[in-house]
Amino acid sequence: MRRQVPLLILVLSLTSTFGxxxxxxxxxxxxxxxxxxxxxDLGLDFLRLKSGKARIHSGDxxxxxxxxxxxxxxxxxxxxxxxxLCGETTPCALHLQMILENPMELFRITIEITDINDNAPCxxxxxxxxxxxxxxxxxxKFVLEKAIDAxxxxxxxxxxxxxxxxxxxxxxxNQADGSKKVEMVLQKPxxxxxxxxxxxxxxxxxxxxxxxxxxxQITVNVLDANDNAPVFTKSVYKSTITENxxxxxxxxxxxxSDKDGGSHGEISYAISNSKRRLSDLFQIDRKTGEVILIxxxxxxxxxxxxxxxxxxxxxxxxxxxxxLIDITDVNDNSPQLKILSxxxxxxxxxxxxxxxxxxxxxxxxxxRSGEVTCNINDDIPFKIHNTMNGFYSLVTExxxxxEVASQFNITVTCSDKGLPSLSSSVTLTLQxxDVNDNSPVFERSSYEAYIVENNTPGLSVFTVKARxxxxxxxxxxxxxxxxxSVNGVPVSSYVSVSADSGVIHAVRSxxxxxxxxxxxxxxxxxxxxxxxxxxxxxxxxxQDQNDNPPQVLYPVQTGGSLVxxxxxxxxxxxxLVTKVVAVDVDSGQNAWLSYKLQxxxxxxxxxxxxQNGEIRTIRGVTDKDAVKQRLTVIVExxxxxxxxxxxxxxxxxxxSFPEVLSEFTDYTQDKEYNDNLTFxxxxxxxxxxxxxxxxxxxxxxxxxxxWRQSRVLYHSNLPVIPYYPPRYSDTLGTxxxxxxxxxxxxxxxxxRKSDCKFGTVGSQNVLIMDPSSTGTMQRIxxxxxxxxxxxxxxxxxxxxxx
Numbered sequence: 001m002r003r004q005v006p007l008l009i010l011v012l013s014l015t016s017t018f019g020x021x022x023x024x025x026x027x028x029x030x031x032x033x034x035x036x037x038x039x040x041d042l043g044l045d046f047l048r049l050k051s052g053k054a055r056i057h058s059g060d061x062x063x064x065x066x067x068x069x070x071x072x073x074x075x076x077x078x079x080x081x082x083x084x085l086c087g088e089t090t091p092c093a094l095h096l097q098m099i100l101e102n103p104m105e106l107f108r109i110t111i112e113i114t115d116i117n118d119n120a121p122c123x124x125x126x127x128x129x130x131x132x133x134x135x136x137x138x139x140x141k142f143v144l145e146k147a148i149d150a151x152x153x154x155x156x157x158x159x160x161x162x163x164x165x166x167x168x169x170x171x172x173x174n175q176a177d178g179s180k181k182v183e184m185v186l187q188k189p190x191x192x193x194x195x196x197x198x199x200x201x202x203x204x205x206x207x208x209x210x211x212x213x214x215x216x217q218i219t220v221n222v223l224d225a226n227d228n229a230p231v232f233t234k235s236v237y238k239s240t241i242t243e244n245x246x247x248x249x250x251x252x253x254x255x256x257s258d259k260d261g262g263s264h265g266e267i268s269y270a271i272s273n274s275k276r277r278l279s280d281l282f283q284i285d286r287k288t289g290e291v292i293l294i295x296x297x298x299x300x301x302x303x304x305x306x307x308x309x310x311x312x313x314x315x316x317x318x319x320x321x322x323x324l325i326d327i328t329d330v331n332d333n334s335p336q337l338k339i340l341s342x343x344x345x346x347x348x349x350x351x352x353x354x355x356x357x358x359x360x361x362x363x364x365x366x367x368r369s370g371e372v373t374c375n376i377n378d379d380i381p382f383k384i385h386n387t388m389n390g391f392y393s394l395v396t397e398x399x400x401x402x403e404v405a406s407q408f409n410i411t412v413t414c415s416d417k418g419l420p421s422l423s424s425s426v427t428l429t430l431q432x433x434d435v436n437d438n439s440p441v442f443e444r445s446s447y448e449a450y451i452v453e454n455n456t457p458g459l460s461v462f463t464v465k466a467r468x469x470x471x472x473x474x475x476x477x478x479x480x481x482x483x484x485s486v487n488g489v490p491v492s493s494y495v496s497v498s499a500d501s502g503v504i505h506a507v508r509s510x511x512x513x514x515x516x517x518x519x520x521x522x523x524x525x526x527x528x529x530x531x532x533x534x535x536x537x538x539x540x541x542x543q544d545q546n547d548n549p550p551q552v553l554y555p556v557q558t559g560g561s562l563v564x565x566x567x568x569x570x571x572x573x574x575x576l577v578t579k580v581v582a583v584d585v586d587s588g589q590n591a592w593l594s595y596k597l598q599x600x601x602x603x604x605x606x607x608x609x610x611q612n613g614e615i616r617t618i619r620g621v622t623d624k625d626a627v628k629q630r631l632t633v634i635v636e637x638x639x640x641x642x643x644x645x646x647x648x649x650x651x652x653x654x655x656s657f658p659e660v661l662s663e664f665t666d667y668t669q670d671k672e673y674n675d676n677l678t679f680x681x682x683x684x685x686x687x688x689x690x691x692x693x694x695x696x697x698x699x700x701x702x703x704x705x706x707w708r709q710s711r712v713l714y715h716s717n718l719p720v721i722p723y724y725p726p727r728y729s730d731t732l733g734t735x736x737x738x739x740x741x742x743x744x745x746x747x748x749x750x751x752r753k754s755d756c757k758f759g760t761v762g763s764q765n766v767l768i769m770d771p772s773s774t775g776t777m778q779r780i781x782x783x784x785x786x787x788x789x790x791x792x793x794x795x796x797x798x799x800x801x802x
Contacts, residue, residue: 020108027082027113032075035065035111038098039072042107046072052100056109057340065096065111074109082113083150090152097360099341104355106340106391117155117208121147123216124273130184130218131316134192135225141171142184143310143320145273147204147214158207162200168220170202177306181320184218192222228259229317230267232309237323239291243299243330251282254289256311256319264315272308272320282307282325291323299329300364331369331418336362337426340391345431348402356382357394357428361414369418377411384412394428402432403469436474436528440466442536449504452543453512461495464502464536466524476527477502482535486518495540497522504538512544513585546590546639552647554581564628564650569621577606580613580647582635592638598646599632606651608633615649627654 023036039049048054049069056067056074064085066077086092096109123145130142149157160182162170167188173181184200200218205211232254239252258265269289271278281295282305291307305325312318342357363370374392376384381398394410408430415423442464449462468475479502484491496505502522518540525533555565555578565578584591595613600606605625607618615631629651636644 019105020110022110022112024112024114025080026116027080027085028116028118029076029080031077031079035074035076037072038067038074038109042098044072044100046070048100052102052105054098054100057097057099057338058094064094067098074111080113082115082152083119085113088152097340099358101341104341104358104393106358106387115152115155117151117206117210117212119150119155120212121149121157121204121206121214123147123202123204123214125216127217127219129221131221131223132186132190133223133225133315133317134190136186136190136317138186138189140186140229140317141319142168142186143272143318144182144184144202144218145216146180146182147216148273149204149206149214151206151208154207156206157204159205161203161205162218163203164200167198168200175306175322181308183320190222196222198222223316228264228313230256230258230311230313230319232256232311232319232321235321237321238326239323240326240328241293241297242328243297244332245293245297247294247296249293251291251293251325252323253291254284254309254311254321254323256289256321258313258317260313260315264313266314267311268313270310270312272310278305278307281305284309297327299327299366300333303327329366329369331365331416331420331422333364333369334422334424335372335414335416336364337412337414337424338362339426339428342394342428343430345433346396346400347433347435348400349435349437350396350400352396352398354396355393356396356430357410358387359392359394359412359426361390361392363416365416365418369416371417372414373417374412374414376413380408380410382408382410400432402434402471403438406432406471408432434471434474436470436526436530436532438469438474438526439532439534440468440477440524440526441534442466442524444536446536447538449538449540450543451506451510451540453510453545454547455506455509457506457508459506461504461506461540462538464497464504464522464524464538466502466534466536468526470526470528474526474528478525478527480523480525482521482523484520486520487515491518491520494518495520510542512542512587513548515542517541544587544590546586546637546641546643548585548590549643550582550584550593550635550637550645552580552582552635552645554579555647555649557647564652565615566652566654567617567621567629568655569623569625569653570655571617571621573617573619575617577615577617577651578649580608580615580633580635580649582613582645582647584637586637586639590637590639594636594638596634596636597631598634599630601626601629601631605629606631615651621653625653627652629653 019042021036021038021041025035038044039046044054046069049067049072054067054069056063056065058065064076064078064080065074067073068075080094082092085094092113092115094111094113096111098107098109099105100107125145128145132140132142144160147157147160149155157180160170160172160180162168162184167186167190168184169187171183171185173183175181182202190198198220200220202216202218204214204216206213233256234254237252237254241249241251254269256267256269258267268286269284270286271282271284281293281297282291283294284291289309289311304327305323307323307325308320309323310318310320338360340358340360346354346356359374361372361374363372374384374386376382376394381396381400382394383397385393385395387393392412394412410428410430411425412428413423413425415421443466447462447464451459451461464479466477466479468477478499479497480499481492481495481497486494492507494507494510496507497503498505502524504522519537520540521535521537523533523535525531567575567577580595582593582595584593593613594610595608596610597603597606597608602625605617605619605621606615606629608615608631613633613635615633631649631651632646633649634644634646636642
């Protein structure tokens with residue numbers, strides 16, 4: 001069972017928005033194993049982890065770690081193999097970011113993966129052969145293949161053993177890169193005749209617990225004498241090459257010499273095996289010693305290469321050296337942008353410096369080629385901040401207004417300082433959500449609407465329209481009729497407003513003669529919370545319609561007495577007989593009146609003024625003209641269609657009253673008889689009804705009084721004595737009323753028997769004849785002062801006694 005190394009918190013640095021923590025765990029931990037209590041270490045409770053939608057961003061590396069928000073801990077999600085994850089790189093660490101929202105917070109988490117001894121040393125081949133001359137001198141060195149252990153540190157290879165150790169001893173030499181150079185040193189001369197082949201076992205041991213080993217079989221064939229080994233000209237060769245150099249580029253040429261001659265002096269070159277697979281990158285010419293690039297170099301992956309080389313002659317003697325190759329960086333990597341968190345939409349009333357996105361930027365190049373600066377496009381109300389090394393925040397710079405711009409495309413461009421400079425960009429789309437910050441605005445500051453009188457109720461009068469610059473529900477306008485009154489009546493009884501369309505409807509039918517105009521206020525209110533509103537005044541003007549006929553003020557048409565205009569026979573041409581006075585309560589051309597003579601006893605004698613209604617003679621009066629003249633005048637207005645009224649004018653052509661009376665007596669007596677009969681019938685009915693009601697009231701009163709007296713006497717046990725009030729008359733007697741009653745009788749103008757006659761101002765002399773009288777009265781009235789007030793009637797009462 002693997003022993004888990006205790007968790008170690010190396011660094012804990014927290015701020016209000018950003019923080020960093022570091023941990024150390026061993027590789028090969030089981031899935032679900034506890035890494036750390038991240039919530040407790042960062043001072044975050046479980047509620048904050050849930051409400052902030054905490055999540056782990058692991059970048060390019062596989063997701064080995066997962067976050068348990070309910071427990072606030074980090075757990076192993078996948079088995080971690082340090083050798084696969086980092087290889088020889090030390091230290092080996094996972095770099096994670098934990099991101100929270102509302103508000104946005106970023107925490108950097110570094111988890112170092114420590115090595116465990118899970119790999120045994122191994123050799124590239126299980127067997128190797130050496131051909132060594134028997135003349136090899138003591139101390140001759142033979143380079144052995146090094147074992148490879150994927151582990152590092154104490155778990156790496158620590159020692160080698162060689163068995164048996166009769167002829168050869170093992171020499172271990174530590175090199176600058178931490179590896180070990182393994183050589184087999186001849187410590188006892190070889191004797192081919194005694195032993196022509198020697199078998200050795202090379203064992204590599206690591207320092208883990210428990211220790212692991214790898215073995216390789218070595219076979220030494222003893223050859224004839226070759227007593228000189230090759231020697232390199234330098235113990236260390238150095239070279240420099242630029243990354244991204246093309247394949248086939250010559251890196252360096254090494255050389256070695258051998259004092260032997262012939263076949264024993266021929267040298268071949270080879271690259272020794274190492275932990276790195278250098279054979280995929282470099283190749284050495286076996287004859288010339290030229291090292292050629294055969295792979296692709298990347299400064300970001302490896303900055304220095306060390307190549308172990310070997311020179312060997314045909315006699316099996318060899319020498320070793322090494323080549324140090326420095327890689328020169330080239331600006332071949334553009335900045336890498338990653339969006340850690342972003343908001344797709346923000347409210348237009350968001351405060352300044354509101355974080356809308358968080359980004360990480362990384363450039364694997366070195367020095368100035370790895371220095372990055374980020375900018376955003378101009379003319380947008382945002383700015384970008386470098387919050388910490390490699391991390392940027394995109395924030396609002398000024399107040400936002402959705403009505404000006406409802407969407408922004410924010411392009412973040414990051415450029416390095418290399419030559420030439422490389423850049424990368426990413427575009428974020430941000431929606432601005434609406435806030436109810438605009439009131440509805442009417443299209444006009446005030447409205448005027450016109451409607452013709454006598455309209456049908458429910459008629460559409462006018463439409464008011466208001467617009468709201470906001471969006472959706474905040475821009476949905478409703479129309480409300482504000483409470484007010486018109487002539488003491490609520491305006492809602494005159495008009496109504498459609499809440500959705502703003503259409504104003506007439507609730508009632510209007511009469512221009514009663515109301516000519518009125519005004520009211522309409523409120524436009526949006527659907528925001530809280531709602532905003534504005535008001536506008538609407539004035540409604542009633543247009544006149546020709547719905548009233550002319551009304552004749554003079555001459556007054558009486559029902560009893562006949563009114564006649566008197567014209568002397570000596571009247572000249574254009575003599576003013578009278579004037580028809582009429583009015584029309586309409587307005588405009590509907591009130592323009594014209595007068596026409598419709599019928600006349602003698603049309604050749606009179607004419608009517610078209611505009612003024614004056615009746616004049618058109619010729620001189622003669623003795624042949626009838627005394628009684630009857631004219632029918634029609635009064636028309638100028639409306640479409642026109643309306644009219646007629647008036648009958650009686651004219652008496654005579655020089656004296658007796659002549660006039662003789663003509664009009666017969667006509668009035670029949671009417672007088674009918675009027676008298678009607679009057680007496682009504683009076684008789686009223687008297688009989690009054691007497692009946694009076695008698696009924698008296699009888700009921702007496703009955704009630706006697707009943708009450710009988711009850712009193714019954715309960716008192718006294719003899720009953722009838723009691724009669726003074727001046728009381730029973731039904732058998734004849735009683736009299738001691739009070740005087742006054743009665744007032746109101747009569748209409750149509751009453752024929754009235755002593756009061758009402759006349760209207762005439763233009764000339766007016767003759768009023770009462771049929772009940774045998775005499776006549778001529779009343780001549782001057783209307784000079786009265787014509788100024790044509791609507792005021794003149795009430796005259798006469799008492800005619802014949």
